[in-house]
Every structure is written in structure tokens, then in C-alpha cells.
Amino acid sequence: QVQLQESGPGLVKPSETLSLICTVSGVSISSYYWSWIRQPPGKGLEWIGYTFYSRNTVYNPSLKSRVTMSLDTSQNQFSLRLSSVTAADTAVYYCAREDGRWASNFQHWGQGTLVTVSS
Amino acid sequence: QSALTQPASVSASPGQSITISCTGTSSDVGGSNHVSWYQQHPGKAPKFMIYDVSNRPSGVSDRFSGSKSGNTASLTISGLQAEDEAYYYCNSHTSTSTVMFGGGTKLTVL
Numbered sequence: 001q002v003q004l005q006e007s008g009p010g011l012v013k014p015s016e017t018l019s020l021i022c023t024v025s026g027v028s029i030s031s032y033y034w035s036w037i038r039q040p041p042g043k044g045l046e047w048i049g050y051t052f053y054s055r056n057t058v059y060n061p062s063l064k065s066r067v068t069m070s071l072d073t074s075q076n077q078f079s080l081r082l083s084s085v086t087a088a089d090t091a092v093y094y095c096a097r098e099d100g101r102w103a104s105n106f107q108h109w110g111q112g113t114l115v116t117v118s119s
Numbered sequence: 120q121s122a123l124t125q126p127a128s129v130s131a132s133p134g135q136s137i138t139i140s141c142t143g144t145s146s147d148v149g150g151s152n153h154v155s156w157y158q159q160h161p162g163k164a165p166k167f168m169i170y171d172v173s174n175r176p177s178g179v180s181d182r183f184s185g186s187k188s189g190n191t192a193s194l195t196i197s198g199l200q201a202e203d204e205a206y207y208y209c210n211s212h213t214s215t216s217t218v219m220f221g222g223g224t225k226l227t228v229l
Contacts, residue, residue: 001222002195035148035218037220043123044208044220044221044222045159045165045210045220045223046161046206046221047210047217047218047219047220050218058216058217059217060218061217063216077137093152094165099167099176101170101171102153102170102171102212103218104153104155104210104211104212104218105153105155105167105170105171106155106157106165106167106210107167107170107176108167109164109165109166110164111164112164
């Protein structure tokens with residue numbers, strides 16, 4: 001059974017870098033596309049990016065200059081780094097895995113973690 | 120990239136049917152077979168309901184169906200039940216290999 005769990009600081013200061021980790025169990029992260037998706041409070045979902053074994057990584061153009069995603073196969077984890085954060089980056093951040101058919105079919109989700117950007 | 124366009128809200132009584140639209144362009148919905156739909160209850164992670172326009176993952180009720188015409192995809196829920204009350208989001212793969220979500224639709228079961 002695939003399980004995903006996000007972890008990281010719940011509070012980040014403006015202009016600093018947000019760092020989150022998604023720990024995966026039940027499947028190797030060497031397979032499948034892995035994504036980050038966020039949801040500002042009271043708002044809709046925003047796709048951040050996806051990566052496949054770090055060989056094919058695509059980011060949302062609106063965030064591309066600030067985002068880095070990477071995989072740690074030894075820990076079966078993948079990570080998100082978002083630099084120069086502002087209050088607009090306050091959101092629940094989800095990690096997700098596709099269904100094995102297509103990268104944008106987000107079948108498996110973590111429970112989400114709220115990150116607040118504030119001084 | 121702008122979000123796909125969904126109605127902000129829809130409502131209907133139990134037992135009725137509703138359809139939620141998701142409108143994009145020829146660079147996303149219109150040009151992609153990879154449109155999916157998600158159900159989200161408050162405080163919960165989204166749930167995968169429809170993939171590749173009209174396919175249901177295992178375990179999803181056959182009351183949920185999807186379709187597409189031109190640049191607009193649609194989610195239809197028949198035989199509405201109280202537990203269907205939630206937010207619904209569409210997404211589409213795009214011609215530049217990115218992913219776009221719709222703005223979300225709040226379904227109220229009266």
C-alpha cells in the first residue's frame with residue numbers, strides 16, 4: 001500500500017527558503033512520477049512540479065525560477081525547495097504520485113502540511 | 120499559466136444529477152486525453168475520481184462519469200448523495216508538459 005507523508009517546518013520567514021520532504025512507503029521512488037501540489041488557505045489547487053527519477057523534471061512556469069525538486073533513493077524520499085518565499089507562498093503543501101499511466105493522474109496523496117510564511 | 124475555468128458552485132437535491140464543466144484551450148483540455156477529476160472534502164487531501172477524461176479508478180462509484188467536447192471537459196454525478204458534497208477540481212496535462220488545475224467547484228447537496 002502506497003503511503004506518502006510530508007514533513008518540514010510549519011513556519012518560514014519571508015525571503016527564506018521553504019524546504020519539505022515527502023517520505024514514501026510501499027513503493028520505490030525510482031519508479032513513477034512524483035509531484036508537489038499546494039493549496040493556499042481557502043483557495044484552489046496549484047501544481048508545483050513533477051519529477052521522474054530526477055531525469056525528467058518539469059516545473060510550473062510561474063514558480064520555475066524559485067523551485068527545485070530532487071529524489072533521495074537511499075531514503076525513499078523526495079524533496080521540495082522553494083526560495084525567496086513571500087506570504088503568497090503560505091499554503092498546504094501536498095506530495096503526490098501518479099497512477100502509473102500518466103504523470104498528471106494524481107492517484108496517491110500525502111495528508112498535506114501547512115506552511116506559513118511570516119516573520 | 121492561468122487556471123482552467125470551472126463554475127464556482129453548483130447545487131442540487133439528493134437523487135438528482137449535476138454536471139461540472141472545466142474549460143481550457145486547445146493547448147490543454149482540447150488537445151489532451153489526460154484530463155482528471157478530484158473530490159476534496161474540507162480539511163482532507165483530494166481524492167482521484169476520473170482519469171483520462173472518462174475512466175474511473177478502481178473503487179470509485181459508477182455514479183461519477185467524465186466526458187469531453189472540444190476545449191471543455193465535464194464531470195457528471197448522478198443519483199446525488201449527501202456525501203458527494205465537496206469541492207471538485209479538474210486538471211489537464213498541457214502541450215508543454217505542464218499541469219493545470221481548474222479553480223474548483225463547490226458542490227452543495229440541498
